[in-house]
Amino acid sequence: MLDPVGAAACCPPLTARPLSQAQADQIAPLLKALADPVRLRLMSLVASHRGGEACVCDLNDAFDLSQPTISHHLKVLHDAGLLDRDKRGVWVYYRVRSAALASIAAMIAGTPAIG
């Protein structure tokens, strides 16, 4: 389980000065977690869902993929620290960690955006 806010915040903007190997090794997994069409759509669906959260049951229906596959992608995003997970009864709700997205964006473009 990563801390994307810390990871991206650790590092200077990409264009400011050369990233060390350790810094690059810290950031690459975050981008890797985002760099998949299904996971991009999952992030987008969760973020724009009513209340800023969505349960897995809502998400499964949006894809032509098996339930375990969606579960896998959600785990990847959660392990990367990009989604928060909240189990309420039988249902599991996911919520986007916007601070994480802001940190990543700031690292990429140098924009001092704080989520």
Add this chain to the structure above:
Amino acid sequence: MLDPVGAAACCPPLTARPLSQAQADQIAPLLKALADPVRLRLMSLVASHRGGEACVCDLNDAFDLSQPTISHHLKVLHDAGLLDRDKRGVWVYYRVRSAALASIAAMIAGTPAIG
């Protein structure tokens, strides 16, 4: 060869409304190109190099990797539209397309940053 500025600009910010599958399919390759430690360091090295550009000879020395491997990563970044390529004599110079980075960052965080 992609057009990352157009690709990322085509799409609403991740958190604004659900991405279509087509939009996600367009953006994922850009993030995938960035989502590698070596390529992150390459982008960073090129961007922060004197004059905003660097030749391959400068870059090869910064890594403990073979010359073909670096060449491969540069090709991935160039094909994704993240690096511009300029051959001058025997040397090839690469330059970061900062507008591309800005578009990606804006798409991730919703920041209306224009590079």
Add this chain to the structure above:
DNA sequence: TCCAGATATCGACTATCATCTATGTCTTGA
């Protein structure tokens, strides 16, 4: 015309990843 150096391409190998089916775990309600 030829050689040396800079960079790209090719082919192979290994590791990682996305996906599936089958199954396990947990919670609610009867």
Add this chain to the structure above:
DNA sequence: TCAAGACATAGATGATAGTCGATATCTGGA
């Protein structure tokens, strides 16, 4: 206590990606 439903995990498989050594291509100078 049991059954049903929501979600996660396990194991397998085909595709993709990072790396290398060998080789090709291009350019400038002798």
